[in-house]
Amino acid sequence: MEALFPRGVLPYLSGGLLIGAGVALIFILTGVRAGASGVLTSTFSWFSRRPIFEALRAERAWRGMFTLGLLLGAAVWTFGFSEPDRTTVEPMRLLLGGFLVGVGTRAARGCTSGHGICGLSSLSRDSLGHVCLFMGVAIVTAQAMGRLLP
Amino acid sequence: MRLICFLLGGALFGAGLARSGMTRPEVVLEFLRFEDLGLLLVMGGAIGVALPVFRLARRPLLGGAPEAFTATLGERRWLGSVLFGLGWGIAGVCPGAALASIGTGNTPLLWAVGGMFLGAFVQGRFRLLAPAAETGATDA
Numbered sequence: 001m002e003a004l005f006p007r008g009v010l011p012y013l014s015g016g017l018l019i020g021a022g023v024a025l026i027f028i029l030t031g032v033r034a035g036a037s038g039v040l041t042s043t044f045s046w047f048s049r050r051p052i053f054e055a056l057r058a059e060r061a062w063r064g065m066f067t068l069g070l071l072l073g074a075a076v077w078t079f080g081f082s083e084p085d086r087t088t089v090e091p092m093r094l095l096l097g098g099f100l101v102g103v104g105t106r107a108a109r110g111c112t113s114g115h116g117i118c119g120l121s122s123l124s125r126d127s128l129g130h131v132c133l134f135m136g137v138a139i140v141t142a143q144a145m146g147r148l149l150p
Numbered sequence: 151m152r153l154i155c156f157l158l159g160g161a162l163f164g165a166g167l168a169r170s171g172m173t174r175p176e177v178v179l180e181f182l183r184f185e186d187l188g189l190l191l192v193m194g195g196a197i198g199v200a201l202p203v204f205r206l207a208r209r210p211l212l213g214g215a216p217e218a219f220t221a222t223l224g225e226r227r228w229l230g231s232v233l234f235g236l237g238w239g240i241a242g243v244c245p246g247a248a249l250a251s252i253g254t255g256n257t258p259l260l261w262a263v264g265g266m267f268l269g270a271f272v273q274g275r276f277r278l279l280a281p282a283a284e285t286g287a288t289d290a
Contacts, residue, residue: 004186004187005186005187005188005191006185006186007171007186007188009188009191011169011170011171011188012170012171012188012189012191012192012195013191013192013194013195014166014169014170014195015166015167015168015169015170015171015172015192015195016166016170016191016192016193016194016195016196016198016199017166017195017196017198017199018162018163018165018166018169019162019163019166019167019170019192019195019196020166020195020196020197020198020199020200021162021166021199022158022159022160022161022162022163022164022166023159023163023196023199023200023203024199024200024203024207025155025158025159025162026155026156026159026160027200027203027204027207027210027216028203028207028210028211029152029155029159029210029211029212030152030155030156030210030212030214031209031210031214031215031216031217032156032217033204033217033219034156034159034160034163035221035246036163036244036245036246036249037245037246037270039245039249040245040266040267040269040270041270041271041273041274043267044270044271044274050274050275052274052275052277053274061153062152062153062156063156065153065154065156065157065160066156066157066159066160066163067160067249068157068160069156069157069158069159069160069161069162069163069164070160070161070163070164070167070246070249070250070253071164071249071250071252071253072157072160072161072164072253073160073161073162073163073164073165073166073167073168073250073253074164074165074167074168074173074250074251074252074253074254075164075253075254075255076161076165077164077165077168077169077254078168078173078253078254078255079255081169082168082169084254084255084256085174085254085256086256086257086258087174087175087176087251087256087258087259088176089175089176089179089241089242089258091258091261092261093240093241094175094241094243094258094259094261094262094265095261095262095264095265096237096240096241096265097236097237097238097239097240097241097242097243097262097265098237098241098243098248098261098262098263098264098265098266098268098269099237099265099266099268099269099272100233100234100236100237100240100265100269101233101234101237101238101241101243101244101245101248101262101265101266101269102237102265102266102267102268102269102270102271102272102273103230103233103237103269103270103272103273103278103279104230104231104232104233104234104235104236104237104269105230105234105244105245105266105270106230106269106270106273106274107227107229107230107233107273107278107279107280108227108228108229108230108231108234109221109222109227109230110221110222111234111244111245111246112193112238112244112245112246112247113163113244113245113246114221115221115222115231116193117193117196117197117200118200118219118221119219119221119222120193120197120201121196121197121200121201121203121204122204122219123201124219124221124222126222126226127219127221127222129226129228130222130228130231133228133231133232133235134231134232134234134235134238135235136235137231137232137234137235137236137238137239138182138234138235138236138238138239139182139184139239140239141182141235141236141238141239141240142179142182142183142239142240142242143182143183143184144239145239145240146183
Protein backbone atom coordinates (compact mmCIF):
# COMPACT_ATOMS: atom_id res chain seq x y z
CA MET A 1 0.00 0.00 0.00
CA GLU A 2 2.83 2.34 0.94
CA ALA A 3 4.35 1.88 -2.52
CA LEU A 4 1.08 2.43 -4.34
CA PHE A 5 -0.09 5.39 -2.24
CA PRO A 6 2.91 7.17 -0.63
CA ARG A 7 0.62 9.93 0.70
CA GLY A 8 -1.89 7.46 2.13
CA VAL A 9 -5.37 6.77 0.85
CA LEU A 10 -7.39 9.18 3.00
CA PRO A 11 -6.81 12.46 1.10
CA TYR A 12 -7.72 10.76 -2.16
CA LEU A 13 -10.81 8.92 -0.96
CA SER A 14 -12.20 11.88 0.98
CA GLY A 15 -11.47 14.23 -1.93
CA GLY A 16 -13.20 11.86 -4.31
CA LEU A 17 -16.24 11.65 -2.04
CA LEU A 18 -16.43 15.47 -1.93
CA ILE A 19 -16.24 15.64 -5.73
CA GLY A 20 -18.98 13.00 -6.01
CA ALA A 21 -21.09 14.92 -3.49
CA GLY A 22 -20.85 18.06 -5.64
CA VAL A 23 -21.89 16.20 -8.80
CA ALA A 24 -24.70 14.43 -6.89
CA LEU A 25 -26.02 17.64 -5.30
CA ILE A 26 -26.31 19.32 -8.69
CA PHE A 27 -28.02 16.30 -10.22
CA ILE A 28 -30.50 15.88 -7.37
CA LEU A 29 -31.49 19.54 -7.48
CA THR A 30 -31.37 20.34 -11.21
CA GLY A 31 -31.08 17.07 -13.14
CA VAL A 32 -27.87 18.27 -14.83
CA ARG A 33 -24.75 16.05 -15.07
CA ALA A 34 -22.14 18.76 -14.68
CA GLY A 35 -18.69 18.41 -16.25
CA ALA A 36 -15.94 20.99 -16.06
CA SER A 37 -14.75 21.41 -19.65
CA GLY A 38 -17.96 22.85 -21.15
CA VAL A 39 -17.23 26.28 -19.68
CA LEU A 40 -14.20 26.53 -21.97
CA THR A 41 -16.54 26.81 -24.96
CA SER A 42 -19.78 28.24 -23.51
CA THR A 43 -17.94 31.28 -22.09
CA PHE A 44 -17.27 32.51 -25.63
CA SER A 45 -21.03 32.92 -26.19
CA TRP A 46 -20.71 36.12 -24.11
CA PHE A 47 -18.31 37.56 -26.69
CA SER A 48 -18.95 35.87 -30.03
CA ARG A 49 -22.02 35.67 -32.24
CA ARG A 50 -20.79 32.66 -34.14
CA PRO A 51 -23.56 30.01 -34.13
CA ILE A 52 -21.30 27.39 -32.58
CA PHE A 53 -20.87 29.59 -29.49
CA GLU A 54 -24.36 31.18 -29.59
CA ALA A 55 -25.89 27.71 -29.34
CA LEU A 56 -24.47 27.51 -25.80
CA ARG A 57 -26.12 30.65 -24.39
CA ALA A 58 -28.55 28.62 -22.28
CA GLU A 59 -25.76 26.87 -20.38
CA ARG A 60 -23.19 29.66 -20.10
CA ALA A 61 -24.60 31.04 -16.82
CA TRP A 62 -24.67 27.77 -14.89
CA ARG A 63 -21.28 26.75 -16.26
CA GLY A 64 -19.87 30.08 -15.10
CA MET A 65 -21.35 29.63 -11.62
CA PHE A 66 -20.10 26.04 -11.44
CA THR A 67 -16.59 27.25 -12.33
CA LEU A 68 -16.77 30.05 -9.77
CA GLY A 69 -17.74 27.37 -7.25
CA LEU A 70 -14.71 25.26 -8.22
CA LEU A 71 -12.40 28.20 -7.49
CA LEU A 72 -14.13 29.17 -4.23
CA GLY A 73 -14.29 25.61 -2.90
CA ALA A 74 -10.63 25.01 -3.70
CA ALA A 75 -9.74 28.35 -2.07
CA VAL A 76 -11.70 27.55 1.11
CA TRP A 77 -10.01 24.17 1.47
CA THR A 78 -6.51 25.45 0.71
CA PHE A 79 -6.51 28.58 2.84
CA GLY A 80 -8.70 27.14 5.62
CA PHE A 81 -7.28 23.64 6.08
CA SER A 82 -4.11 23.35 4.02
CA GLU A 83 -1.55 25.61 2.41
CA PRO A 84 -0.95 27.00 -1.09
CA ASP A 85 1.47 25.33 -3.44
CA ARG A 86 3.37 26.71 -6.40
CA THR A 87 3.96 24.37 -9.31
CA THR A 88 7.42 23.88 -10.76
CA VAL A 89 6.09 22.73 -14.14
CA GLU A 90 7.39 25.23 -16.70
CA PRO A 91 4.99 27.85 -18.12
CA MET A 92 5.54 26.77 -21.73
CA ARG A 93 4.70 23.20 -20.84
CA LEU A 94 1.53 24.35 -19.06
CA LEU A 95 0.54 26.54 -22.01
CA LEU A 96 1.13 23.84 -24.64
CA GLY A 97 -0.47 21.10 -22.56
CA GLY A 98 -3.39 23.38 -21.74
CA PHE A 99 -3.92 24.19 -25.42
CA LEU A 100 -4.07 20.49 -26.34
CA VAL A 101 -6.41 19.85 -23.41
CA GLY A 102 -8.66 22.67 -24.65
CA VAL A 103 -8.85 21.42 -28.23
CA GLY A 104 -9.10 17.77 -27.22
CA THR A 105 -11.73 17.93 -24.49
CA ARG A 106 -13.98 20.15 -26.60
CA ALA A 107 -13.61 17.93 -29.66
CA ALA A 108 -14.33 14.86 -27.51
CA ARG A 109 -17.07 16.79 -25.64
CA GLY A 110 -15.91 15.81 -22.20
CA CYS A 111 -12.92 15.56 -19.87
CA THR A 112 -11.95 13.74 -16.70
CA SER A 113 -15.17 14.96 -15.07
CA GLY A 114 -17.50 14.92 -18.11
CA HIS A 115 -16.56 11.50 -19.50
CA GLY A 116 -14.72 10.25 -16.42
CA ILE A 117 -17.03 10.94 -13.50
CA CYS A 118 -20.37 11.81 -15.17
CA GLY A 119 -20.03 9.47 -18.17
CA LEU A 120 -18.88 6.43 -16.19
CA SER A 121 -21.53 7.12 -13.53
CA SER A 122 -24.08 7.12 -16.36
CA LEU A 123 -22.69 3.74 -17.48
CA SER A 124 -21.86 5.13 -20.92
CA ARG A 125 -19.73 2.72 -22.93
CA ASP A 126 -18.49 5.50 -25.20
CA SER A 127 -17.34 7.48 -22.17
CA LEU A 128 -15.46 4.40 -20.97
CA GLY A 129 -13.76 4.35 -24.37
CA HIS A 130 -12.84 8.03 -24.06
CA VAL A 131 -11.48 7.55 -20.52
CA CYS A 132 -9.32 4.55 -21.53
CA LEU A 133 -8.06 6.46 -24.54
CA PHE A 134 -7.12 9.75 -22.86
CA MET A 135 -5.70 8.05 -19.79
CA GLY A 136 -3.68 5.63 -21.91
CA VAL A 137 -2.27 8.39 -24.10
CA ALA A 138 -1.52 10.54 -21.02
CA ILE A 139 0.34 7.67 -19.32
CA VAL A 140 2.48 6.98 -22.40
CA THR A 141 3.15 10.72 -22.86
CA ALA A 142 4.10 11.36 -19.23
CA GLN A 143 6.35 8.29 -19.07
CA ALA A 144 8.07 9.21 -22.33
CA MET A 145 8.61 12.79 -21.13
CA GLY A 146 9.98 11.49 -17.84
CA ARG A 147 12.64 9.53 -19.76
CA LEU A 148 13.47 12.22 -22.32
CA LEU A 149 13.61 15.21 -19.97
CA PRO A 150 15.83 15.42 -16.89
CA MET B 151 -31.84 29.64 -6.97
CA ARG B 152 -30.86 27.20 -9.71
CA LEU B 153 -27.56 29.02 -10.18
CA ILE B 154 -26.82 28.83 -6.44
CA CYS B 155 -27.05 25.01 -6.73
CA PHE B 156 -24.27 25.07 -9.31
CA LEU B 157 -22.17 27.36 -7.13
CA LEU B 158 -22.58 25.05 -4.11
CA GLY B 159 -22.03 21.85 -6.10
CA GLY B 160 -19.01 23.42 -7.79
CA ALA B 161 -17.63 24.43 -4.38
CA LEU B 162 -17.86 20.85 -3.08
CA PHE B 163 -16.22 19.66 -6.30
CA GLY B 164 -13.44 22.26 -5.99
CA ALA B 165 -12.83 21.49 -2.33
CA GLY B 166 -12.53 17.80 -3.25
CA LEU B 167 -10.01 18.57 -6.00
CA ALA B 168 -7.92 20.63 -3.58
CA ARG B 169 -8.31 18.07 -0.75
CA SER B 170 -7.09 15.25 -2.99
CA GLY B 171 -4.17 17.24 -4.42
CA MET B 172 -5.50 16.91 -7.97
CA THR B 173 -5.10 20.68 -8.31
CA ARG B 174 -1.32 20.08 -8.31
CA PRO B 175 0.14 18.96 -11.67
CA GLU B 176 2.94 17.21 -9.78
CA VAL B 177 0.51 14.81 -8.11
CA VAL B 178 -1.25 14.05 -11.41
CA LEU B 179 2.07 13.45 -13.21
CA GLU B 180 3.09 11.08 -10.41
CA PHE B 181 -0.05 9.08 -11.11
CA LEU B 182 0.67 8.97 -14.82
CA ARG B 183 4.19 7.69 -14.05
CA PHE B 184 2.74 5.06 -11.67
CA GLU B 185 4.50 6.60 -8.67
CA ASP B 186 1.27 7.28 -6.75
CA LEU B 187 -2.02 5.74 -7.85
CA GLY B 188 -4.18 8.08 -5.76
CA LEU B 189 -6.02 9.49 -8.77
CA LEU B 190 -7.79 6.15 -9.17
CA LEU B 191 -9.14 6.45 -5.63
CA VAL B 192 -10.35 9.98 -6.35
CA MET B 193 -12.25 8.84 -9.44
CA GLY B 194 -13.53 5.75 -7.66
CA GLY B 195 -14.75 7.77 -4.69
CA ALA B 196 -16.51 10.30 -6.92
CA ILE B 197 -18.14 7.63 -9.08
CA GLY B 198 -19.11 5.69 -5.95
CA VAL B 199 -21.27 8.64 -4.91
CA ALA B 200 -22.45 9.85 -8.33
CA LEU B 201 -23.40 6.49 -9.88
CA PRO B 202 -26.09 5.48 -7.36
CA VAL B 203 -27.44 9.04 -7.33
CA PHE B 204 -27.69 9.11 -11.13
CA ARG B 205 -29.50 5.75 -10.99
CA LEU B 206 -31.87 6.49 -8.14
CA ALA B 207 -32.77 10.19 -8.33
CA ARG B 208 -35.93 10.29 -10.42
CA ARG B 209 -37.09 13.88 -10.42
CA PRO B 210 -34.98 17.02 -9.89
CA LEU B 211 -36.10 18.83 -6.73
CA LEU B 212 -36.20 22.14 -8.58
CA GLY B 213 -38.54 20.75 -11.23
CA GLY B 214 -38.21 19.48 -14.79
CA ALA B 215 -36.86 16.12 -15.83
CA PRO B 216 -33.34 14.74 -15.36
CA GLU B 217 -31.11 15.44 -18.34
CA ALA B 218 -29.96 12.44 -20.36
CA PHE B 219 -26.21 11.97 -20.74
CA THR B 220 -25.72 13.43 -24.22
CA ALA B 221 -21.98 13.99 -24.51
CA THR B 222 -21.60 10.77 -26.48
CA LEU B 223 -24.42 11.35 -28.98
CA GLY B 224 -23.55 11.78 -32.63
CA GLU B 225 -20.28 10.88 -34.23
CA ARG B 226 -17.60 9.43 -31.96
CA ARG B 227 -14.70 11.81 -31.75
CA TRP B 228 -11.90 9.65 -30.42
CA LEU B 229 -9.17 11.89 -31.81
CA GLY B 230 -10.25 14.58 -29.34
CA SER B 231 -9.42 12.28 -26.44
CA VAL B 232 -6.04 11.47 -28.01
CA LEU B 233 -5.18 15.20 -28.03
CA PHE B 234 -6.55 15.60 -24.51
CA GLY B 235 -4.36 12.70 -23.34
CA LEU B 236 -1.29 14.26 -24.94
CA GLY B 237 -1.93 17.58 -23.18
CA TRP B 238 -2.74 15.87 -19.88
CA GLY B 239 0.51 13.90 -20.08
CA ILE B 240 2.61 16.93 -21.00
CA ALA B 241 1.32 19.35 -18.35
CA GLY B 242 -0.51 17.22 -15.75
CA VAL B 243 -3.62 19.39 -15.95
CA CYS B 244 -7.23 18.64 -16.84
CA PRO B 245 -9.97 21.29 -17.04
CA GLY B 246 -11.62 21.02 -13.60
CA ALA B 247 -8.34 20.69 -11.74
CA ALA B 248 -6.70 23.59 -13.62
CA LEU B 249 -9.65 25.91 -12.93
CA ALA B 250 -9.77 24.92 -9.25
CA SER B 251 -6.00 25.36 -8.90
CA ILE B 252 -6.43 29.08 -9.55
CA GLY B 253 -8.52 29.18 -6.38
CA THR B 254 -5.64 27.60 -4.47
CA GLY B 255 -3.37 30.49 -5.44
CA ASN B 256 -1.18 28.34 -7.70
CA THR B 257 -0.78 31.21 -10.14
CA PRO B 258 1.52 29.58 -12.76
CA LEU B 259 -1.50 27.42 -13.63
CA LEU B 260 -2.97 30.53 -15.29
CA TRP B 261 -0.78 29.52 -18.25
CA ALA B 262 -2.64 26.22 -18.46
CA VAL B 263 -6.05 27.86 -18.06
CA GLY B 264 -5.19 30.39 -20.77
CA GLY B 265 -4.04 27.59 -23.05
CA MET B 266 -7.25 25.65 -22.42
CA PHE B 267 -9.52 28.57 -23.29
CA LEU B 268 -7.42 29.32 -26.37
CA GLY B 269 -7.58 25.68 -27.46
CA ALA B 270 -11.33 25.51 -26.90
CA PHE B 271 -11.82 28.72 -28.90
CA VAL B 272 -9.75 27.40 -31.80
CA GLN B 273 -11.62 24.09 -31.67
CA GLY B 274 -15.01 25.85 -31.75
CA ARG B 275 -14.09 28.57 -34.23
CA PHE B 276 -12.63 26.16 -36.79
CA ARG B 277 -14.77 23.16 -35.78
CA LEU B 278 -11.69 21.02 -35.40
CA LEU B 279 -12.51 17.31 -35.37
CA ALA B 280 -16.21 18.16 -35.19
CA PRO B 281 -18.76 17.44 -37.90
CA ALA B 282 -20.50 20.71 -38.80
CA ALA B 283 -23.94 19.17 -38.31
CA GLU B 284 -23.36 18.68 -34.60
CA THR B 285 -22.97 22.27 -33.50
CA GLY B 286 -25.97 22.32 -31.17
CA ALA B 287 -25.28 19.12 -29.25
CA THR B 288 -25.06 19.42 -25.48
CA ASP B 289 -21.75 18.63 -23.89
CA ALA B 290 -20.64 17.24 -20.56
